[in-house]
Amino acid sequence: MKNIILLCATVISFTATAQYDYEDSNMIGITGGINQMTMVSDGLQTKGGTGWNAGLSVRGNFYNNWDMVYAMQFSEYHFSVASTNAIGIPREADYTMSGGQVTLQFSYKIVPRHFSVEIGPAFHFQGKMDYDRQQKEDLVVGTPLTVEQLRDISKFNVSPVVGLTAGFLKFRANVSYQYGVLNTFERVNKNHGSHISAHPGVLNANLVFYL
Template sequence: MRKLTFIILLISTVAMAQRGFKDSNRIGIGAGVTQLNIYTDNFTVTPEMGWIGGFSVRGNYYNNWQMSFGMFFTDSNFSIPTLKGLQQTQTSFKMSAVQIYIVPSYVAIEDHLNLEFGPVLQVNGKLGIDKDDENNLLLDQPGLIAKDIVDVSKINANFYVGINGGIKNVRARIGYQYGLTNFFGNLKNNDNVKLLGEKMKGNIGLISGQITIYL
């Protein structure tokens, strides 16, 4: 994955640089916060705050259009109501992921405002939970405990829309991602989920806000 990412970044940088000195080619480093929701009928999900950070390359493509390539790392969180012993509580789940995107953007105001949209490839591991919460009973699915739903789909496709605004070298980037794939698709392999006879389906909804510094 690291070698592939480096090759894509190198090609993107070289290709954008060929358009000349007048183009607004930029390498950006950004970081910010996220709020993760999962749209599903299987659980009552409460969005929680997380973080996101990484780098991007942005350059002119054609007329008022630019292309942007980026790789970001995120720890984003949500919670589900559970029963721990005799006490009802919210159990938090962490999604650690790498996101790679190549998206076009429309230059609404030169050097100040871009409108962005396009696909995002997300690679993530299992959901993370505190060890003490692994055996919490899921209130929405009494036949399952928290650790039964951590083995989610590892590769997901999202669609991103957002704005990138500010001054030439410092931008605020606000965006929304919707998951096109079934985030809970991999749960069909869990024996306890099979016993329920219920299809697990969920789609990611991720809001992010970042500050990007362009070098």
Template sequence: MRNLFFFFILFSCSVFAQRGNKDSNRIGIEGGVTQLNVFTDNLTVTSEVGWMAGLGVRGNYYNNWQMGFGMFFTDSNFSIPTLNGLQQTQTNFKMSAVQIYLVPSYTAIEDHLNIEFGPVLQINGKLGIDKDDENNLLLDQPGLIAKDIVDVSKINANFYVGINGGIKNIRARIGYQYGLTNFFGNLKENENVISSGLNMKGNIGLISGLITIYL
């Protein structure tokens, strides 16, 4: 994780130093909110609010096309219905991840509006849940408890599309990511999932709203 961050800083400084004479080649600090959903037939998922922050670089590429590169840290959340004893409750799951994106960007209005799309590499750990909720029974899958589904796939590929609009030094970015890989693919190794005969499949959907301040 630390090596990725240092690589990003070096890459950003290199781009800025080489092309910093143009207003549209800038390093930006970004932060904002997220809503994470998981599209699956195995569970009833409710999207919840989280956060995302990081650094991004965008630079001229060709004519009205630019290229964006960035690295973001996110804690994004979703919840599913469970039973804690005899009480029905929503159990919250937190996805802590690093996302690295390299996306083309079309300049619709110079210095004011860009349309972006492209791949995102996501590296995440196990889902986080409160210790008191680990043994909650999943309503949709009574043979499983909450901690049975935390060991999700660690490396995921997403596709991003969004718009980036505002003034030269401050932009608002609204985007959507769809997971191309099976977020629950790693659960095939869980003994309880195996014994229940489930084929767990899910694709993440992540909405983000960020503010970018360009240096």
């Protein structure tokens, strides 16, 4: 988490010093919103859930109708996995995945200050997933793993992000979609000899207030 904060501070400092020659000054934004995660997997039976986003961003002129947007976002994601208890009764294990991400997006201004389209990468950092510990020994359907064993996911992922932003100079709404390129459960596979493949697909809806 310290690395995320340091990277964001460096990016903000760079932008503030590098962009001053352009017509519009840089804008620092406070971001908040919701997300809908779907864990896309061919080996797990999953359902999506709704979480939240909060963070900071910097938007600055880049070239002609292009802006550059740097952002640091903290999020909580929710999804569930089909499982069975000790006597084989089916139920669901609800997981919570918390972490941060840093994004760098190119933003093309279709209508300057009012409507733009964004594209760029996001870099994710996350820890172990949380869940109801009463389901610790439940088995994950389609695998030999317990609900507890599934929680120690990979700590890093990278996603391409595409989005739309609309609004006014100081207040805008953003909708974006991102898809994790790396296997979320690669760490689980290495630790337990499993062969699970799953990638997070996240739809974000955020409001941005520029200072």
